[in-house]
Amino acid sequence: MDQDLIAILMFSTMMLMLMTGQRVFGAIGFVAVMAALFLWGTGGSDIGFSAAMKLMKWYPLLTLPMFIFMGYVLSESRIADDLYRMFHVWMGGLRGGLAIGTIGLMVLISAMNGLSVAGMAIGATIALPELLRRGYDKQMVTGVVQAGSSLGILVPPSVVLVLYAMIARQPVGQLWLAGVIPGLMMAAMFIVYIVVRCRLQPELGPALPPEERNMPMNEKLKLLRAGLLPLGIFAAMMVPFVYGLTSLVESSAIGAMTAFLAAVLKRRMTKEVFEVSVRQTLGISCMFMWIILAALGFGAVFDGLGAVKAIDALFTEQLGLEPWMILILMQLSFILMGTFLDDTAMLVIVAPLYVPLVGALGFDLVWYGVLYTI
Structure with a gap:
């Protein structure tokens, strides 16, 4: 199967699962694991372990x-x-x-x-x-x-x-x-x-x-x-x-x-205030870590497919769009995704795809991070 088609199927399957109410980390992680196993067999299971190690080594976490x-x-x-x-x-x-x-x-x-x-x-x-x-x-x-x-x-x-x-x-x-x-x-x-x-x-x-x-x-x-x-x-x-x-x-x-x-x-x-604060902190922190882990695995598979380079070539070479026009299309896509996703879900979905593309187009990634957040 063509690698570009696999990338399209990955993104489409993930969006479909999210639209049906699946949990964010479950949808992203499931698609990443299935795609890795399909492409590289049992060797694809290493992606999850490498993503987990990368996550645990990130000190600012x-x-x-x-x-x-x-x-x-x-x-x-x-x-x-x-x-x-x-x-x-x-x-x-x-x-x-x-x-x-x-x-x-x-x-x-x-x-x-x-x-x-x-x-x-x-x-x-x-x-x-x-x-x-x-x-x-x-x-x-x-x-x-x-x-x-x-x-x-x-x-x-x-x-x-x-x-x-x-x-x-x-x-x-x-x-x-x-x-x-x-x-x-x-x-x-x-x-x-x-x-x-x-x-x-x-x-x-x-x-x-x-x-x-x-x-x-x-x-x-x-x-x-x-x-x-x-x-x-x-x-x-x-x-x-x-x-x-x-x-x-x-x-x-x-x-x-x-x-x-x-x-x-x-x-x-009070004891109640401390207990609620600790429980909420543990729950939300674990949720974010699962989401990041799934996003890292998804991004690793996308990089392995060369999807970012293919999308860059599609917009710049085949369609002849200027970098600013591509950036505007990215921003417009947030309007569509925002109808059924929150800010965190949108970030982990589009960041593995958009961030390398933004860097390839010559934009500063810190500047784009603020633009995305706005």
Whole structure:
């Protein structure tokens, strides 16, 4: 059988399995194993072992459980609630102020937990009921929570960028620093949109009545101090890393430890909080490791088939497309896949195929990592 046809069958079978509701790592891993055995017989079984060894030797992978644990400690100990109360009081007097505060909350949640799912859960449980109770438009509220939670995969520490760094073999630190400004720009654009829209249509986001937002200044400052605690945790983690005083793994350990100590000092680190945080960390970390393992195996088979070179030749030589046109087609494909896949699933599916192609087209892989994430 022609190798190009095998590559097409691999990708088509994987997409079909995902559309039928199969688990991401199961679909990718199954297709990779079956293709390897078909092509190389029993020798193809070595691909899984080599991918596992490559995964276990990747030192920055230790950051994954650290950041997930940090985020869940801050979430389960209700420290994130303090953030929302701070924005509620300080921003509630503006039209659309609570929606603006929700975007600010999402930015800070993203800085504490690099998962968009975690931001979505916090926004849906804390901000969504309050916004609806205050008479905010349902469509705007849904858009605010959705858009704000998407910042979790761009603002460091982004777990998705860690996975991209693993697959694309790029430095995680550079990817994080490259994602800061675009993430803040997107948050600013969301806020500007809310301000303009609520000024034109005040009924979409009414301001809080004076009796609810009037509070003694000492109480406001107390709320501000409680809300700035997560910022202090983020600074303790990222500032030494930016100045080269700590490595990536050391910074993640500092973040996890400071989050734990903050919960202890606020007397919120109960047995239940600790148990839930550890269980969630173990579950999500194992899930990501299985996904990465399957993606590495899939990418190894694709490389062995020479599929990337064949696709490059198809677009550039046979169709005569310019590199920028190919890049636009890649971005458009995310719209289709985003209808039934989340960000992590899309990354592990397309990265083994797109990343080598992007490199062959002459684009910087760190730049493309941020572009993909956006």
